[in-house]
Amino acid sequence: MACQNFYRINFDKSAKVKNIRNKLIEIIEEKYSGNKxxxxxxxxxxxCSERDEIVNDSYVLNKDKMISIIPxxxxx
Amino acid sequence: MFHAAIIxxxxxKKIISLLRAEKFIKxxxxxxxxxxxxxxxxxxxxxxxxxVTYDAFDRLVIKTFKKIYTExxxxxxxxxxKVFIEHAKGYVPLGxxxxxxxxxxxxxxxxxxxxxxxxxxxxxxxxxxxKEYYKNQKSEWLKGTAIKI
Numbered sequence: 576m577a578c579q580n581f582y583r584i585n586f587d588k589s590a591k592v593k594n595i596r597n598k599l600i601e602i603i604e605e606k607y608s609g610n611k612x613x614x615x616x617x618x619x620x621x622x623c624s625e626r627d628e629i630v631n632d633s634y635v636l637n638k639d640k641m642i643s644i645i646p647x648x649x650x651x
Numbered sequence: 652m653f654h655a656a657i658i659x660x661x662x663x664k665k666i667i668s669l670l671r672a673e674k675f676i677k678x679x680x681x682x683x684x685x686x687x688x689x690x691x692x693x694x695x696x697x698x699x700x701x702x703v704t705y706d707a708f709d710r711l712v713i714k715t716f717k718k719i720y721t722e723x724x725x726x727x728x729x730x731x732x733k734v735f736i737e738h739a740k741g742y743v744p745l746g747x748x749x750x751x752x753x754x755x756x757x758x759x760x761x762x763x764x765x766x767x768x769x770x771x772x773x774x775x776x777x778x779x780x781x782k783e784y785y786k787n788q789k790s791e792w793l794k795g796t797a798i799k800i
Contacts, residue, residue: 620797621797621800623708623711627710627711627714629798631800643708645708645711645778645798647796647797647798648776648777648780648795648798649781649793650705650712650738650750650777650778650779650780651738651750651774651777651779
């Protein structure tokens with residue numbers, strides 16, 4: 576997104592994937608005028624745990640846990 | 652027996668290969684062999700395609716291929732089947748293969764079923780992305796679809 580390489584998002588306690596997704600959408604609303612393509616990208620992305628497993632929106636992230644974002648796919 | 656790999660010619664010094672696939676699935680107990688080859692086609696969304704660059708989350712792709720294979724074996728109640736899957740990574744020019752799925756089974760019906768199941772599930776679940784290059788020198792990452800959990 577633009578020229579910034581990362582965003583730092585702080586949560587009070589542990590966060591669910593759903594919270595991260597919503598926070599990213601909030602950032603897009605604020606900083607990118609609610610760009611629809613960016614929002615669709617976040618909505619359609621999956622999240623992947625450190626164990627290389629796709630996790631759903633209720634997956635909880637505790638301190639130091641890592642997670643990666645899988646954008647919409649198109650292989651084959 | 653199962654083989655899966657992501658082949659990046661820059662790293663592996665080899666390209667995906669039908670010969671390797673044929674060798675792997677060869678089995679005198681199998682009466683049917685199916686080879687599915689996905690190629691780079693000339694036209695997509697009314698644009699003249701000259702090539703595609705693939706990117707992949709390799710570890711998760713291999714894990715997903717294995718999972719889909721296991722599901723397929725169970726779904727079609729196959730006691731014996733050999734499956735070979737290789738997907739290209741990096742630039743693939745027009746007409747060249749991006750994926751090879753080779754299957755050998757005892758009978759043709761199950762070989763067709765398993766082969767079809769594998770490619771359809773891969774399209775929906777494997778974290779692979781593609782950027783198309785066009786004749787007008789432009790290029791774009793395709794929007795793709797949400798991964799199926």
